[in-house]
Amino acid sequence: MRLDFAAVGSLKIFCLTVVLSVLMFLVLRRVGLRAFSMASETYSSGTHSAAFVTCPNDTVAKELARGIVEKKLAACVNIMPKIISVYEWQGKIEEDSEVLLMIKTRSSKVSALAEYVRSNHPYEVAEVISLSIDQGNPPYLKWISDTVPE
Structure with missing residues (x-):
């Protein structure tokens, strides 16, 4: 063969x-x-927000972040250490080392989030600001919605 x-x-x-x-x-x-x-997947602009909170140190930042996520006020909190803040307070220019929280949540939860921060933050006037999210990765935005109930 x-x-x-x-x-x-x-x-x-x-x-x-x-x-x-x-x-x-x-x-x-x-x-x-x-x-x-x-x-x-469709996304309605403004459904979610990124909120920002400054903290005096890592301990406060971690306690606030954990409480925010446990209470379902946000899906995720990023902790950014060692920022420098320059601001005016009581007529003087101040400069402090702080920790920044970047918080991803539903826009409908920003008021409850701000109330939680005010009630648990050591600052006399706690920073809580938010920016509406116009666009993003649809599966990530869906995850925020799934994690943070209305």
């Missing part, structure tokens, strides 16, 4: 083509489903 090397080579190429086609199909299917999911 003689081996037909041309036929064996053609068979190898055919098998390799089939395997690569199946792999490409799986990859493209996954990418396509993810792209469709992101494109099909």
